[in-house]
Amino acid sequence: MRILGIDPGLRVTGFGVVDADGPRLRYVASGVIRIGSGALPPRLKTVHDGLAEVIREYRPQVAAVEIIFVNVNPQSTLLLGQARGAAITTAVVHELPVSEYTAMQVKQAVAGYGRAAKSQVQAMVQRLLALPGLPSTDAADALACAICHAHAATMTAAATAQLAPAPRGKTGRGLRMRAGRLR
Amino acid sequence: MRILGIDPGLRVTGFGVVDADGPRLRYVASGVIRIGSGALPPRLKTVHDGLAEVIREYRPQVAAVEIIFVNVNPQSTLLLGQARGAAITTAVVHELPVSEYTAMQVKQAVAGYGRAAKSQVQAMVQRLLALPGLPSTDAADALACAICHAHAATMTAAATAQLAPAPRGKTGRGLRMRAGRLR
Numbered sequence: 001m002r003i004l005g006i007d008p009g010l011r012v013t014g015f016g017v018v019d020a021d022g023p024r025l026r027y028v029a030s031g032v033i034r035i036g037s038g039a040l041p042p043r044l045k046t047v048h049d050g051l052a053e054v055i056r057e058y059r060p061q062v063a064a065v066e067i068i069f070v071n072v073n074p075q076s077t078l079l080l081g082q083a084r085g086a087a088i089t090t091a092v093v094h095e096l097p098v099s100e101y102t103a104m105q106v107k108q109a110v111a112g113y114g115r116a117a118k119s120q121v122q123a124m125v126q127r128l129l130a131l132p133g134l135p136s137t138d139a140a141d142a143l144a145c146a147i148c149h150a151h152a153a154t155m156t157a158a159a160t161a162q163l164a165p166a167p168r169g170k171t172g173r174g175l176r177m178r179a180g181r182l183r
Numbered sequence: 184m185r186i187l188g189i190d191p192g193l194r195v196t197g198f199g200v201v202d203a204d205g206p207r208l209r210y211v212a213s214g215v216i217r218i219g220s221g222a223l224p225p226r227l228k229t230v231h232d233g234l235a236e237v238i239r240e241y242r243p244q245v246a247a248v249e250i251i252f253v254n255v256n257p258q259s260t261l262l263l264g265q266a267r268g269a270a271i272t273t274a275v276v277h278e279l280p281v282s283e284y285t286a287m288q289v290k291q292a293v294a295g296y297g298r299a300a301k302s303q304v305q306a307m308v309q310r311l312l313a314l315p316g317l318p319s320t321d322a323a324d325a326l327a328c329a330i331c332h333a334h335a336a337t338m339t340a341a342a343t344a345q346l347a348p349a350p351r352g353k354t355g356r357g358l359r360m361r362a363g364r365l366r
Contacts (some may be wrong), residue, residue, distance in 0.1 A: 041281035044272050070257035078253055081261045085268020089227050093276075098224035 001153065002028065004060035004096065005146030006051065007138050008087035010079050011035050013047050014138030017058045018129065020150035027129040029058055030139040040079075044086040051090040063091040063098045064149035066106055066141070101148050106141075109148035184336065185211065187243035187279065188329030189234065190321050191270035193262050194218050196230050197321030200241045201312065203333035210312040212241055213322040223262075227269040234273040246274040246281045247332035249289055249324070284331050289324075292331035 001021075007014035016030035033050030035043050065088060071077040091098045104114035111124045122140040126133070128147060135143060184204075190197035195218065200211035216233030218226050251267060254260040274281050287297035294307045305323040309316070311330060318326060 040283065041271050041275050044268060045275040048272050048276055068261070070261055074253035074257050074260060077257060078251070078260050078264045081264025082268035082271070085227060085265035086272040088224050088265070089231050089269040089272045092224050092228040093231055100223065 199326030
């Protein structure tokens with residue numbers, strides 16, 4: 001399964017593409033789309049065109065985006081909401097199912113701790129994907145989101161397997177609960 | 184010039200298509216896209232697919248959308264922002280330039296009064312477009328936005344004409360100022 005993680009923003013939109021084969025992860029690509037300033041509509045077009053190019057080039061099968069919460073600055077929240085709307089629309093228009101995760105779920109999946117610092121997330125993304133260098137924060141957030149989806153998908157698959165009659169008598173309860181937290 | 188006015192929303196997105204020939208307006212179509220409930224990504228897809236269908240069917244040349252402001256409820260603002268991002272993205276992806284107007288500009292253009300009530304806007308839209316009945320509020324808002332763009336475009340054209348050497352000695356100052364307010 002090839003996953004596109006997106007970290008939407010109106011100045012910079014980060015993306016990260018990861019292949020997940022069960023618990024195994026393989027880095028494919030990551031980067032940022034620089035949006036520039038000016039009127040909103042052309043900026044949203046830049047978000048769309050950049051992500052559409054990534055989708056055409058790397059052909060991911062699913063997309064994962066972080067859930068945003070209302071910010072201290074409502075105007076920033078509104079701008080970010082519009083960027084996020086553009087990013088999700090681009091994914092769904094390209095027939096990608098989109099999963100959403102809270103920042104806490106993403107950090108938990110990557111760093112094992114829901115309140116991990118940005119630098120910890122960067123370091124863990126580098127480690128989990130065996131990258132030669134530290135990814136930029138925007139790319140790291142997008143990759144972390146893709147990794148989170150890979151974990152959630154693995155958990156769901158495991159939980160589904162456990163829910164079927166278990167020939168070896170396992171209950172799978174712990175796994176189901178973890179899957180519930182991660183989804 | 185065929186104008187698509189959009190009133191984005193995550194429950195209902197209104198649209199209105201108007202032909203403008205200088206100051207003359209002709210109603211083409213209007214309606215609402217009903218979004219339903221559930222997860223955000225499929226709802227944004229519904230916004231996109233509905234507007235894409237309207238664009239394919241009526242082939243507008245420009246789009247006009249109301250500028251939204253931060254709401255009393257920040258969560259609603261965030262949701263609306265995402266719907267607006269999806270709507271604008273759909274327009275720009277279909278190569279439509281998008282103009283944005285404040286609610287006050289739209290009301291001013293349609294009802295001659297920036298603080299006009301919704302019912303006044305509906306009534307004026309019905310009158311300006313010679314509609315047989317009152318349009319729904321969502322469709323009326325979208326049509327009002329299209330009418331506002333038609334006015335702004337006419338004003339800009341008039342102001343540009345006035346800015347050129349005026350054979351009849353007019354200064355065109357008033358018009359330029361009004362165009363400035365409306366754009």
